[in-house]
Amino acid sequence: MSEVRFVNVSKEFEDDNKGKFTAVNDATFTIEDKEFMVFVGPSGCGKTTSLRMIAGLERQTSGDIYIGDRTVNKAHPKDRDIAMVFQDYALYPHMTIRENMSFGLKNLKRPKEEIEKKVSEAAQILSLENLLDRKPRELSGGQRQRVAVGRAIVRNPKVFLFDEPLSNLDAKLRVQMRMELSELHKRLGATIVYVTHDQVEAMTLGTRIVVMNQGEIQQIDTPEELYKNPKNMFVAGFIGSPPMNFVRGRLDGNIVQTVEHALVVPEDKLLKYAEYQGKEVVLGIRPEDVINIEHLPDAPAQNVIEPVIKIVEHLGSEFLVYFGIGEETIVGKISSDYHMEVFKKHQLYINMEKMTLFDPQTQMRIG
Amino acid sequence: MLASHHSSKMNKKRFTWENTVQFFKDYGWCYAFILVPVILFVLFTVYPLVMAFIYSFQKYSVLGSEWIGLDNYRSLMDSPVFWKAMKNTLIYTVATVPVNILITLFLALMIFPLNNKSQTFFKAAFYLPGVTSGITMSLIWLWIFDPTGAGLLNAVFDFLGLDSVMWLANPDTALFSLILMTYLGAHGAGILLYLAAMGGIPKSLYEAADIDSASWWSKLKNITWPLLKPTTLYLLVMGVIASFQVFEQAYVMTMGGPNLATTTVAYLIYEHAFLSFEFGLAAAESFVLGFIIIIISVIQFKFMSSDIEY
Ligand SMILES: Nc1ncnc2c1ncn2[C@@H]1O[C@H](COP(=O)(O)OP(=O)(O)O)[C@@H](O)[C@H]1O
Numbered sequence A: 001m002s003e004v005r006f007v008n009v010s011k012e013f014e015d016d017n018k019g020k021f022t023a024v025n026d027a028t029f030t031i032e033d034k035e036f037m038v039f040v041g042p043s044g045c046g047k048t049t050s051l052r053m054i055a056g057l058e059r060q061t062s063g064d065i066y067i068g069d070r071t072v073n074k075a076h077p078k079d080r081d082i083a084m085v086f087q088d089y090a091l092y093p094h095m096t097i098r099e100n101m102s103f104g105l106k107n108l109k110r111p112k113e114e115i116e117k118k119v120s121e122a123a124q125i126l127s128l129e130n131l132l133d134r135k136p137r138e139l140s141g142g143q144r145q146r147v148a149v150g151r152a153i154v155r156n157p158k159v160f161l162f163d164e165p166l167s168n169l170d171a172k173l174r175v176q177m178r179m180e181l182s183e184l185h186k187r188l189g190a191t192i193v194y195v196t197h198d199q200v201e202a203m204t205l206g207t208r209i210v211v212m213n214q215g216e217i218q219q220i221d222t223p224e225e226l227y228k229n230p231k232n233m234f235v236a237g238f239i240g241s242p243p244m245n246f247v248r249g250r251l252d253g254n255i256v257q258t259v260e261h262a263l264v265v266p267e268d269k270l271l272k273y274a275e276y277q278g279k280e281v282v283l284g285i286r287p288e289d290v291i292n293i294e295h296l297p298d299a300p301a302q303n304v305i306e307p308v309i310k311i312v313e314h315l316g317s318e319f320l321v322y323f324g325i326g327e328e329t330i331v332g333k334i335s336s337d338y339h340m341e342v343f344k345k346h347q348l349y350i351n352m353e354k355m356t357l358f359d360p361q362t363q364m365r366i367g
Numbered sequence B: 001m002l003a004s005h006h007s008s009k010m011n012k013k014r015f016t017w018e019n020t021v022q023f024f025k026d027y028g029w030c031y032a033f034i035l036v037p038v039i040l041f042v043l044f045t046v047y048p049l050v051m052a053f054i055y056s057f058q059k060y061s062v063l064g065s066e067w068i069g070l071d072n073y074r075s076l077m078d079s080p081v082f083w084k085a086m087k088n089t090l091i092y093t094v095a096t097v098p099v100n101i102l103i104t105l106f107l108a109l110m111i112f113p114l115n116n117k118s119q120t121f122f123k124a125a126f127y128l129p130g131v132t133s134g135i136t137m138s139l140i141w142l143w144i145f146d147p148t149g150a151g152l153l154n155a156v157f158d159f160l161g162l163d164s165v166m167w168l169a170n171p172d173t174a175l176f177s178l179i180l181m182t183y184l185g186a187h188g189a190g191i192l193l194y195l196a197a198m199g200g201i202p203k204s205l206y207e208a209a210d211i212d213s214a215s216w217w218s219k220l221k222n223i224t225w226p227l228l229k230p231t232t233l234y235l236l237v238m239g240v241i242a243s244f245q246v247f248e249q250a251y252v253m254t255m256g257g258p259n260l261a262t263t264t265v266a267y268l269i270y271e272h273a274f275l276s277f278e279f280g281l282a283a284a285e286s287f288v289l290g291f292i293i294i295i296i297s298v299i300q301f302k303f304m305s306s307d308i309e310y
């Protein structure tokens, strides 16, 4: 059993400039055994701090942390059975790759043969065999990254902690390493906690994702759930690329009345919106739910708007088209099969079957 | 335009009047600016060095020096006093430099974890003896080593029920006394260098080591010490150079005595030059000493040189 559990964990920093500052506020969650859990959120939201509290590099101000079935509230990092891959890799610059990878086991006074065996196993998994006698500075970014992972693997820990391990790599290498990490997770069958600010990385890697903002956990869910059922406007606006569009409006009967349009709410959704009848709401529409009517087999009877397109961006198979509703800019992701022209009016269908409504005050999803 | 101007000048390397004028128009000011330091350097460094080198092959006399070839060097090699001075200098160097580096490192290790204010206090406190003149320090140490019960060390010995020691007057303890002075002496500059170097080691290395189950000692041995190697090398080379030239203490405290026990090479040079006016001999000694220092420094750089880069 190597689950990681936070119960009401908070971390405050005493900062000379900012005074008392809460980096993580009242976090409660369970990372299941063998899970690939990704922490995602904008820079400064408390991801690294959370990870460092699991590692024991930072002591929580309050709350309890469990690894496996024991509390590790005051345990030293070495006693937590974790391994960490740092954002800057933190390889020992004066040691060879072999020495870097065996340092942990040497400290544990393991027999020489065992150390050698584990290092060469890890080196094989990560294709580092030919680099073992080099120093870190003789390696490329991607190779250093592998060494950092290798150093974690040889210790065979219960939990792997990764802090933005791909952020220093170029885009192509990042995609490749992403796949390798995914495979590694399956191969090792270990619990992985992974921090990133990149929502694409989070969505592709995570079996579940913790979305954080300003020290608060916003939602913990599978990538699919996060995308389909974001709990609030922050999650909706953070997950997805481009993110969800928000349009202010008013719910009147089965109509969301925006400044320009009256959009019809599907019958089956009305019940859960009942409380908001006659009130201000925020309508959330994903870019892919804005559809050029040319693509539809039957002309829809409702929810068609005809805005002037302000910008068209070509992504190959798709266009990103930008237009205004009132003061808000809306982006649609539209198949490029039919040509779309900038500064022209186009008929666009808003797929209200996939709509989401938010409370403008609390920013929480309605229903 | 600029490139063609330069390349045309490159092609015409011939020494013509126009070229010379152009050269001074282009670079004249640069030479004017370095002229003063160059003159000072030649006057006070190069000239004495050359003259000393010439003296070392002469029997010096105010009325007219006499060429004697390598006689000065030969008599040095045959002189038991010179070898005694060499041995004293070597003992002094071996006993002071490495030990002092360890003491400095230890102090820096103790100061480094403290908060900013305490760090500043200790840095200042340890630096203070360094800005006090060596003569003043030596005078204080004369009192500490006072052979009567009035001396601090003997007072302590007395308190512990031990016999008084004639620290500086006894040939067996005199050199050791001078060595002891350095242990309790100025570590300030070294501490500052070590603290700066420690601050330059990424914190994440220690965190990685924490996760790698490294003990305090393992971190010191496997991370801090290797990464401080450039600083240690610098302190070692500088320490050896300074210690090979040690003079002040021997001059103020013991006048090289008793019975040559604290006569260092530098002190011997002083004696020969300014007490017996054998400038030729003193010059020869200086060049031997300088040569040894250069050799040792080169060896140190060869064996300790490191290639650390984060
Ligand atoms: N040691 C520290 N002292 C003071 N403030 C800190 C410290 N570490 C982190 N913080 C603050 O806590 C917040 C969260 O930091 P962090 O967890 O590193 O964010 P990120 O999500 O980008 O990894 C930031 O505002 C940061 O400035």
Ligand SMILES: [Mg+2]
Binding pocket: A047, A048, A049, A164
């Ligand atoms: Mg971070």
